[in-house]
Amino acid sequence: MSDVTNGHRSILVVGGGMSGLSAALEAAEAGLPVYIVEKEPYLGGRVARMNKYFPKLCPPSCGLEINFRRIKNNPLVRFFTMAEVTKISGVPGDFDVTVKLAPRYVNEKCTGCGVCAEAAETEISNPFDYGLSKVKAAYLPHEFAFPMRYVLAPQVIGTAEAEKIRAACPYGAVDLDMQEKTFDLKVGAVVWATGWKPYDASKIAYYGAGRFQNVISNVVMERLASFNGPTQGRIVRPSDGAAVQKVAFVQCAGSRDENHLPYCSGICCLASLKQATYVLDQNPEASVTIFYIDIRALGKYEDFYAKVQKDARVRFVKGKAGEISENAETGQVTVQVEDQETGSILREGFDLVVLATGMVPSTADDKVPAEVTYDENGFLLPAQPSAGIVPAGCVKRPVDVASSVQDATAAALKAIQAMVRR
Amino acid sequence: MEPKYVSLEMRDYIVSMGAETVNWCMQCGLCTNLCPWRLVPGETSEKFNIRHMQRLGQMGMEGFEDEHILFACTTCSMCQSNCPRGVKIVDNVRAMRASIVGAGMAPANLRPILGSAHANGNPWSGPREKRTAWQQGLEVPTFGPDTEYFLFVCCHSCYDPRSTKVAQSIVKLLKAAGISFGVIGNEESCCGESMRKLGDEELFQKLAQSNIELFNAKGVKKIITTSPHCLWTFTQEYPELGGRWEVIHYTQVLAQCVQDGRLKLSKDGSKKVAFHDPCYLGRHSGVFDAPRQLLENAVDGGTVELSRSRELSLCCAGGGGRIWAEVPMGERFGELRVTDAIDKGAKVLATACPYCMNMLIDACNSLGKQEQLEIAELSELLAANL
Numbered sequence A: 001m002s003d004v005t006n007g008h009r010s011i012l013v014v015g016g017g018m019s020g021l022s023a024a025l026e027a028a029e030a031g032l033p034v035y036i037v038e039k040e041p042y043l044g045g046r047v048a049r050m051n052k053y054f055p056k057l058c059p060p061s062c063g064l065e066i067n068f069r070r071i072k073n074n075p076l077v078r079f080f081t082m083a084e085v086t087k088i089s090g091v092p093g094d095f096d097v098t099v100k101l102a103p104r105y106v107n108e109k110c111t112g113c114g115v116c117a118e119a120a121e122t123e124i125s126n127p128f129d130y131g132l133s134k135v136k137a138a139y140l141p142h143e144f145a146f147p148m149r150y151v152l153a154p155q156v157i158g159t160a161e162a163e164k165i166r167a168a169c170p171y172g173a174v175d176l177d178m179q180e181k182t183f184d185l186k187v188g189a190v191v192w193a194t195g196w197k198p199y200d201a202s203k204i205a206y207y208g209a210g211r212f213q214n215v216i217s218n219v220v221m222e223r224l225a226s227f228n229g230p231t232q233g234r235i236v237r238p239s240d241g242a243a244v245q246k247v248a249f250v251q252c253a254g255s256r257d258e259n260h261l262p263y264c265s266g267i268c269c270l271a272s273l274k275q276a277t278y279v280l281d282q283n284p285e286a287s288v289t290i291f292y293i294d295i296r297a298l299g300k301y302e303d304f305y306a307k308v309q310k311d312a313r314v315r316f317v318k319g320k321a322g323e324i325s326e327n328a329e330t331g332q333v334t335v336q337v338e339d340q341e342t343g344s345i346l347r348e349g350f351d352l353v354v355l356a357t358g359m360v361p362s363t364a365d366d367k368v369p370a371e372v373t374y375d376e377n378g379f380l381l382p383a384q385p386s387a388g389i390v391p392a393g394c395v396k397r398p399v400d401v402a403s404s405v406q407d408a409t410a411a412a413l414k415a416i417q418a419m420v421r422r
Numbered sequence B: 001m002e003p004k005y006v007s008l009e010m011r012d013y014i015v016s017m018g019a020e021t022v023n024w025c026m027q028c029g030l031c032t033n034l035c036p037w038r039l040v041p042g043e044t045s046e047k048f049n050i051r052h053m054q055r056l057g058q059m060g061m062e063g064f065e066d067e068h069i070l071f072a073c074t075t076c077s078m079c080q081s082n083c084p085r086g087v088k089i090v091d092n093v094r095a096m097r098a099s100i101v102g103a104g105m106a107p108a109n110l111r112p113i114l115g116s117a118h119a120n121g122n123p124w125s126g127p128r129e130k131r132t133a134w135q136q137g138l139e140v141p142t143f144g145p146d147t148e149y150f151l152f153v154c155c156h157s158c159y160d161p162r163s164t165k166v167a168q169s170i171v172k173l174l175k176a177a178g179i180s181f182g183v184i185g186n187e188e189s190c191c192g193e194s195m196r197k198l199g200d201e202e203l204f205q206k207l208a209q210s211n212i213e214l215f216n217a218k219g220v221k222k223i224i225t226t227s228p229h230c231l232w233t234f235t236q237e238y239p240e241l242g243g244r245w246e247v248i249h250y251t252q253v254l255a256q257c258v259q260d261g262r263l264k265l266s267k268d269g270s271k272k273v274a275f276h277d278p279c280y281l282g283r284h285s286g287v288f289d290a291p292r293q294l295l296e297n298a299v300d301g302g303t304v305e306l307s308r309s310r311e312l313s314l315c316c317a318g319g320g321g322r323i324w325a326e327v328p329m330g331e332r333f334g335e336l337r338v339t340d341a342i343d344k345g346a347k348v349l350a351t352a353c354p355y356c357m358n359m360l361i362d363a364c365n366s367l368g369k370q371e372q373l374e375i376a377e378l379s380e381l382l383a384a385n386l
């Protein structure tokens, strides 16, 4: 591994989502040593939490598996999970980076057998399902997690239960003495690909997210529709678990709104069109209404839009949804909207309302520990003061996976150039 | 349908009257849906659609002059605070009204009100020399060179018999807190906030100029207002006309005094109290906590939040000149507030604005719920607990 530590030729990729993975693999396959630093205990980012992804509607595992295989087969790629970068200093070709590793309490001897989870009693809210389900305090982040390794929740450390969990593991993989660790890396360039997080829908007070159980956000819809999700893929009303017949999608929930996100999030229209197909595939008798200002399905995505539009079970109503109210007894949620084609005010009840919330750059709150520049919404600007710190993917612009991958490839090239040009 | 004509001159005229942002509108309809008129039935609700009205303004098209349309808006700002394009909807309403009222076409029912404000300096047909009649039996200090705060009492609380209790209670509270304050008296004029919202720009300018000259001549630096409407125009509209003072609402001063320990209130009563956020105090001026802190300090029976509160508060329907509108029973926003308060188990519905108090009392009476719910201005509850 001696060449891997040669700082002047290696690249640090922060964030192990589609963008980070692509940047890392492109650079490694061009012969450069790469480190991936990922905050979560698994790689794959937001895409891992989706049911299917457009345009082909394949499960996220197919795209991700290929990337994981490429990583496994490439000795130039090293990755750290549960890791964050706390400091970056230096110049292109010669950066000093400090990485902080949170203790996982499970080492590389883990085979993913799951005996530890059987021994655990405490249940914690499952972050992978946005808190919609519970997992044991010894858990696998998700079914197809890479690395396939369990995690111990810090809540149980120091308890008798932790001892019991440790004793249960037949491989001696549970290590309760693990501590937070920091170490330094010397790298030539940094690709920052920390992605996005969903806009907090409860901030749009008049839509009632957080107050009404059957008003959910689009990321939650992805979990409801996923086989490895809280309902094993059944799209049901959170209030009573009943199957849904009438579903509404409220577009631009927070996006293109000066009080929330002034920009268009780019993919929410497509996400709702896709999620409409989830509903109808599961229940052919169901109906879907999409309330929109205008549908933004650019380029090749127009075809997908046209396909969904042809389905008579999908109704498109032009008008920004106003207030959403709830019938506390039945759980039905009513959307009020002015239909801009007829000028009439509609009030219609639904089993489930999905708010098409937008993407917020993770850097809106979680800043890069180096001198970088952001736009007014917290996205990293394409051109940075240091040519050696290169943003990639959704941390730069809200885009789909295909564009993220393209952008990441470009970012890898820029990172390489920043070192070579020195 | 009759053909309608687009008039760019009309559009430009409306814009010049203050509708500078009318063209930012993207016709999404959020405003129409968040408008409190959607919560009641009736002719006005059916006719008044704020998105559509602004569309007519954008195109300079006829059709907005109908009283049920042009004068329906209560200027509550529910729409404006949430408009995704940041359209200054209330300014647009004001400008569209001004385009009609300025041409001498004010609706008949508003003429006596505007006339009184012209002649007497108040819209309540009260003689100017009676402006201080509410002070009878109270020693109210006169504002002088050494006084810290000028207390500006809303015309409503100068003349309306029920509302004078608000002015009196506030005086008692300020005295108890040891605040240096005083009033000027009969030379004061209506702040003009509602006159401007009704579209009488000329009248507003006249009232504002006379107040600014008077206050400045008296050496006013800081003002306490009894009404959120005066607070709003003094802070938002007067500065560009030359009236620059530090202005706060009485609830803000008192909340500070309670915090500093300068004002001691005893807790009293076992009645549960709900608070109605006045639009001009809450959404328009961002004051949500001060009245709640005061309530917490003065009631024993607990407080309860209405289902629409704080930023989402439902308007009493008294703003934008609607306090002078005749509205059929069953279509009054205040009725929804009263019903909600009763459903929430409140025995008292308190507010911090004379207009709101007025509208809520009317609504409570029209529902015949006086036995079940008491309407109070916050100052009255507090003064009773001194």
Ligand SMILES: Cc1cc2nc3c(=O)[nH]c(=O)nc-3n(C[C@H](O)[C@H](O)[C@H](O)COP(=O)(O)OP(=O)(O)OC[C@H]3O[C@@H](n4cnc5c(N)ncnc54)[C@H](O)[C@@H]3O)c2cc1C
Binding pocket: A014, A015, A016, A017, A018, A019, A020, A037, A038, A039, A040, A043, A044, A045, A046, A047, A050, A052, A053, A054, A055, A083, A084, A085, A193, A194, A195, A196, A197, A218, A219, A222, A267, A271, A274, A357, A358, A359, A362, A366, A392, A393, A394, A395, A399, A400, A401, A402, A404
């Ligand atoms: C509801 C919804 C549905 C969507 N559906 C589709 C679809 O069907 N098809 C499609 O093409 N696109 C879809 N998208 C868009 C897609 O999710 C993004 O294009 C994709 O996630 C971008 O990948 P990324 O790597 O840039 O960001 P992310 O996926 O967000 O990955 C970022 C990674 O960085 C990690 N990270 C964050 N902060 C730090 C830090 N400080 N240190 C270290 N690591 C950190 C995160 O844990 C994460 O693993 C959808 C989006 C939404 C909102």
Ligand code: SF4
Binding pocket: B024, B025, B026, B027, B028, B029, B030, B031, B032, B051, B054, B079, B082, B083, B084, B085, B086, B087, B089
């Ligand atoms: S909410 Fe704003 S942008 Fe939307 S229709 Fe109303 S004024 Fe226009």
Ligand code: SF4
Binding pocket: B031, B034, B035, B036, B037, B050, B072, B073, B074, B075, B076, B077, B078, B079, B080, B089, B090, B315
């Ligand atoms: S200010 Fe209030 S009453 Fe006027 S249009 Fe807007 S929401 Fe309706």
